[in-house]
Amino acid sequence: MLKKLARISSGLYVALCFAFFYVPIIITMIFSFNSSRSFAKYTGFSLRWYQALINDSEIMAAVGVSVSVALFATAISTVLGTITAIGLSKSRRILKEWILNINNIPIMNPDIVTAIGLMILFTSLKIEKGYITMLLAHICFCTPYVITSVYPKIRELDNNIANAAMDLGATPFQALVKVIVPMIKPGIYAGMLLAFTMSIDDFVISYFVSGNGVENISMIVYNATKRINPTINALSTIVILAIVFAVVVVKLAPKVRSTSWFCALNEKIPKKTRRVFEAVCGVLIFVILLRCGGDAKTLKVYNAGEYIDDSLVTAFEEEYGCKVIYETFDSNESMYTKVMSGEKYDIIIPSDYMIERLAKEKFLQEIDKDRLKNLGNIMPRLMNQPFDPENKYSIPYFWGNVGILYDKTVVKTEDLEAGWEVLRNPAYKDNIYMYNSERDSFMIALKALGYSLNTSDRAELDRAYKWLVEQKERVNPIYMGDEVIDSMIAGNKAMAIVYSGDAAYIMSENENLGFYTPQSGTNLWIDGMVITNECKNDDLAYKWIDFMLEPQNASLNSETVGYSSPVEEAYKEISMTVYADNEAYVPRQDNQNDEFFRYQEPEIKRYCAELWTKVKSQ
Amino acid sequence: MNALIELKNITKTFDDQQILKGINLKIYENEFLTLLGPSGCGKTTTLRIIAGFDESDGGELLFDGIEISKQPPYKREVNTVFQKYALFPHLNVFDNIAFGLNIKKTEKSVVKQEVEKMLKLVGLSGFEKRDVTSLSGGQQQRVAIARALINKPKVLLLDEPLGALDAKLRKEMQFELKKIQKEVGITFIYVTHDQEEALSMSDTVVVMNDGYIQQIGTPTDVYNEPENRFVAQFIGESNIIEGTMIRDCLVAFDDFEFECVDKGFKENEEIEVVLRPEDIDIVAADKAKLTGTVTSIVFKGVHYEIMVQSKYRQYMIHTTDYHEVGLEVGLAFGPEDIHVMWKMV
Ligand SMILES: Nc1ncnc2c1ncn2[C@@H]1O[C@H](COP(=O)(O)OP(=O)(O)OP(=O)(O)O)[C@@H](O)[C@H]1O
Numbered sequence: 001m002l003k004k005l006a007r008i009s010s011g012l013y014v015a016l017c018f019a020f021f022y023v024p025i026i027i028t029m030i031f032s033f034n035s036s037r038s039f040a041k042y043t044g045f046s047l048r049w050y051q052a053l054i055n056d057s058e059i060m061a062a063v064g065v066s067v068s069v070a071l072f073a074t075a076i077s078t079v080l081g082t083i084t085a086i087g088l089s090k091s092r093r094i095l096k097e098w099i100l101n102i103n104n105i106p107i108m109n110p111d112i113v114t115a116i117g118l119m120i121l122f123t124s125l126k127i128e129k130g131y132i133t134m135l136l137a138h139i140c141f142c143t144p145y146v147i148t149s150v151y152p153k154i155r156e157l158d159n160n161i162a163n164a165a166m167d168l169g170a171t172p173f174q175a176l177v178k179v180i181v182p183m184i185k186p187g188i189y190a191g192m193l194l195a196f197t198m199s200i201d202d203f204v205i206s207y208f209v210s211g212n213g214v215e216n217i218s219m220i221v222y223n224a225t226k227r228i229n230p231t232i233n234a235l236s237t238i239v240i241l242a243i244v245f246a247v248v249v250v251k252l253a254p255k256v257r258s259t260s261w262f263c264a265l266n267e268k269i270p271k272k273t274r275r276v277f278e279a280v281c282g283v284l285i286f287v288i289l290l291r292c293g294g295d296a297k298t299l300k301v302y303n304a305g306e307y308i309d310d311s312l313v314t315a316f317e318e319e320y321g322c323k324v325i326y327e328t329f330d331s332n333e334s335m336y337t338k339v340m341s342g343e344k345y346d347i348i349i350p351s352d353y354m355i356e357r358l359a360k361e362k363f364l365q366e367i368d369k370d371r372l373k374n375l376g377n378i379m380p381r382l383m384n385q386p387f388d389p390e391n392k393y394s395i396p397y398f399w400g401n402v403g404i405l406y407d408k409t410v411v412k413t414e415d416l417e418a419g420w421e422v423l424r425n426p427a428y429k430d431n432i433y434m435y436n437s438e439r440d441s442f443m444i445a446l447k448a449l450g451y452s453l454n455t456s457d458r459a460e461l462d463r464a465y466k467w468l469v470e471q472k473e474r475v476n477p478i479y480m481g482d483e484v485i486d487s488m489i490a491g492n493k494a495m496a497i498v499y500s501g502d503a504a505y506i507m508s509e510n511e512n513l514g515f516y517t518p519q520s521g522t523n524l525w526i527d528g529m530v531i532t533n534e535c536k537n538d539d540l541a542y543k544w545i546d547f548m549l550e551p552q553n554a555s556l557n558s559e560t561v562g563y564s565s566p567v568e569e570a571y572k573e574i575s576m577t578v579y580a581d582n583e584a585y586v587p588r589q590d591n592q593n594d595e596f597f598r599y600q601e602p603e604i605k606r607y608c609a610e611l612w613t614k615v616k617s618q
Numbered sequence: 619m620n621a622l623i624e625l626k627n628i629t630k631t632f633d634d635q636q637i638l639k640g641i642n643l644k645i646y647e648n649e650f651l652t653l654l655g656p657s658g659c660g661k662t663t664t665l666r667i668i669a670g671f672d673e674s675d676g677g678e679l680l681f682d683g684i685e686i687s688k689q690p691p692y693k694r695e696v697n698t699v700f701q702k703y704a705l706f707p708h709l710n711v712f713d714n715i716a717f718g719l720n721i722k723k724t725e726k727s728v729v730k731q732e733v734e735k736m737l738k739l740v741g742l743s744g745f746e747k748r749d750v751t752s753l754s755g756g757q758q759q760r761v762a763i764a765r766a767l768i769n770k771p772k773v774l775l776l777d778e779p780l781g782a783l784d785a786k787l788r789k790e791m792q793f794e795l796k797k798i799q800k801e802v803g804i805t806f807i808y809v810t811h812d813q814e815e816a817l818s819m820s821d822t823v824v825v826m827n828d829g830y831i832q833q834i835g836t837p838t839d840v841y842n843e844p845e846n847r848f849v850a851q852f853i854g855e856s857n858i859i860e861g862t863m864i865r866d867c868l869v870a871f872d873d874f875e876f877e878c879v880d881k882g883f884k885e886n887e888e889i890e891v892v893l894r895p896e897d898i899d900i901v902a903a904d905k906a907k908l909t910g911t912v913t914s915i916v917f918k919g920v921h922y923e924i925m926v927q928s929k930y931r932q933y934m935i936h937t938t939d940y941h942e943v944g945l946e947v948g949l950a951f952g953p954e955d956i957h958v959m960w961k962m963v
């Protein structure tokens with residue numbers, strides 16, 4: 001009886017463990033076949049995302065980068081690591097201990113430290129960032145793993161093994177290849193596998209050391225935070241199946257190898273496989289060289305992830321016979337870090353307050369408006385804003401505001417009349433998503449209290465803090481990042497703080513939702529195109545800006561991304577067609593209480609950050 | 619006769635410590651030569667210098683009259699059997715033995731033939747496909763020997779090859795090694811710290827201590843005529859007595875003068891005398907010059923080991939007769955039983 005119970009409970013335990021490990025994977029796989037965009041609702045079987053994956057040249061290129069970098073890095077670091085480990089086993093004890101300890105540092109080091117170190121190294125050596133730097137970095141962080149897994153195997157060897165081989169006539173190289181390597185194979189394989197996994201899913205280091213448009217899968221996925229694209233599910237599914245396949249092959253290989261037909265096969269194959277291998281290497285090296293080969297006419301653009309219609313980039317390249325190196329960032333702050341580290345771009349598309357900061361730090365070129373023939377297409381209301389008076393440095397790219405996205409079936413219209421205060425209405429306890437951002441949250445509180453969102457008055461900030469704390473006590477909101485998009489498509493909560501462009505998109509997927517901007521004012525924002533001081537080809541840069549202001553291009557871009565276009569014609573067209581009756585696509589332009597974010601003095605910024613931390617930890 | 623291998627004043631230092639302090643040695647064709655000495659005396663180091671795994675700091679190493687100190691191991695016509703065998707665990711018995719021939723890219727059919735011949739020589743026919751890690755110690759030892767011999771070296775180096783085996787297996791393997799050496803007819807340089815093994819197998823025994831060679835000779839020579847106290851003590855058991863050489867063939871110790879057969883010492887030179895325990899007879903007290911009291915008697919299988927306390931020292935005697943403890947006895951030995959040595963400085 002007791003035994004039976006023990007058996008059942010241990011079975012249950014194993015089942016739970018498996019569930020914990022594999023349920024997320026299975027969900028990913030299921031949703032890769034979802035017919036709609038949602039991650040929450042399964043609406044039917046379709047291969048839509050697989051098709052999208054194949055057609056998405058950006059993702060396919062990233063897959064190519066990830067796989068080729070992983071293969072090269074694995075091969076090179078395995079050889080390097082193995083040789084180092086062998087050499088190490090022969091050196092003096094003190095040296096050995098020191099090197100092994102030093103070898104552990106990169107493994108235990110947070111990735112970010114390694115990443116920044118490498119980035120600084122490459123920058124100071126003036127090595128242009130791109131495929132080669134990414135590969136070098138991967139070799140650099142993979143090698144210690146190989147050393148750590150190979151070294152113990154070498155220690156296990158009888159220290160006369162190499163002598164024995166040489167005694168029998170083997171040269172040192174033959175001894176290495178015919179005796180040492182076969183004996184430490186398990187360690188080498190383990191190291192290889194580790195190196196490959198570390199390389200293929202690395203984000204942090206790749207992000208910092210890459211450049212010139214070279215991106216791997218992790219970077220694409222990470223920068224695509226705003227709209228998590230189900231194409232990623234399709235990709236994940238393929239990767240998972242590939243791994244399962246590899247594991248099965250590895251498990252079966254020893255059995256297969258011992259069967260006679262395989263032996264016979266094996267004896268014939270080597271020459272052919274070697275030739276195939278050489279061919280593959282050749283192609284890969286060719287690809288690398290191609291990547292390295294600079295194009296005289298190139299434009300480097302740095303934009304937020306999922307913030308352009310890809311076809312526009314291709315169209316621009318074709319129209320002007322040039323190459324666009326297009327890279328993405330996930331936030332203004334990470335863009336700033338990368339740019340300050342010396343990475344060079346021609347065009348960047350930051351937000352208002354960041355434009356102000358970059359201009360203040362003399363990082364931007366003044367824009368010669370006579371060289372832009374499409375400047376007149378922009379709505380006048382969006383020009384000459386306080387963060388960049390006279391648009392000396394920036395030309396609007398997208399714009400919008402922040403408001404409350406609400407479920408019309410749950411939230412009462414009269415409740416909304418309270419303005420931002422509706423977010424503190426106990427009737428919606430546990431039913432509200434706030435935006436997990438200190439600046440946006442303080443904006444709401446400050447506007448609810450009737451202050452400027454750029455205030456530097458600490459008393460006002462303290463009152464805003466109190467407002468937020470009380471809100472937390474009354475309605476217990478959830479502070480969310482960009483996952484809010486998917487959650488609201490699924491209709492999880494009654495209200496959420498959302499950017500107007502995201503709201504337009506969410507509303508197009510869920511018709512129960514409405515968008516409301518309180519009268520007491522909100523944050524108006526503009527993301528603008530700027531030309532950096534580093535820009536080498538300003539002619540092309542001006543052409544890019546003009547190209548984006550072309551009405552057809554602007555409306556295609558706006559339709560795909562869902563944000564409001566600053567180009568009058570495009571804005572009108574989209575608001576009447578694709579996003580007709582979508583109040584979020586048409587942010588109001590006439591409320592005197594609406595304001596832009598301005599550059600925040602570091603000391604105020606720090607003060608807000610402290611208060612925000614206190615709010616969240618209440 | 620020319621030496622096959624000659625070591626001339628070989629020295630070696632590890633970490634500021636001189637391990638070999640000038641080794642001079644000639645090794646001849648077909649010779650079974652044993653390096654014998656206590657642990658740490660430099661036997662393995664000497665062997666590794668001959669094999670080429672270590673390089674000497676000074677001196678010459680001649681092979682067939684040619685200096686080979688700088689030659690890498692894979693070019694030398696010597697092969698080694700390691701103490702812990704150093705077999706290749708990823709290869710089976712056949713491939714282990716065939717390793718040397720495969721490296722030389724010998725034709726497959728020849729390899730097969732040779733390996734089979736070797737397996738027969740070491741008595742492992744039929745073991746070709748076996749995993750080396752599944753073999754017993756003795757079997758692994760045989761594989762190691764076959765693996766070395768298949769290369770037809772002129773010299774086989776063996777570093778304590780029987781060290782890991784139990785006593786019985788050791789005896790068997792000693793016999794077999796000797797047989798193999800006779801059959802293949804090559805030089806064996808054998809390292810051991812077991813004096814019995816050295817004496818029973820070798821043509822020549824080289825006794826080493828502390829980086830020096832103490833004595834080179836046949837087993838009988840080093841046993842019967844040890845050149846100094848170290849050799850006498852290390853090989854077999856002995857009574858070592860300080861004395862004076864009165865003149866040729868007359869030696870004095872323990873208050874008495876004895877006739878002996880040793881010559882060539884200065885008159886009244888301080889010397890040491892070796893009396894092997896089995897060379898001393900116990901007789902009635904009035905029948906001998908030296909007398910003493912039996913203090914202990916221990917049965918050792920074939921003989922008794924009897925300790926006799928005389929005026930100056932304890933004598934050890936091996937005899938098949940029983941003598942009671944406390945008995946007053948005389949110690950007798952003939953002139954040829956006395957061996958006079960230089961006194962160690
Ligand atoms: N590679 C080395 N580095 C430093 N010291 C060494 C090295 N090899 C040998 N020694 C030292 O040299 C001395 C002689 O070593 P060797 O191995 O020749 O002794 P041995 O006579 O073979 O002893 P054993 O019977 O114990 O095997 C020892 O004190 C040993 O510690």
Ligand SMILES: [Mg+2]
Binds near residue numbers: 661662663777
């Ligand atoms: Mg030794």
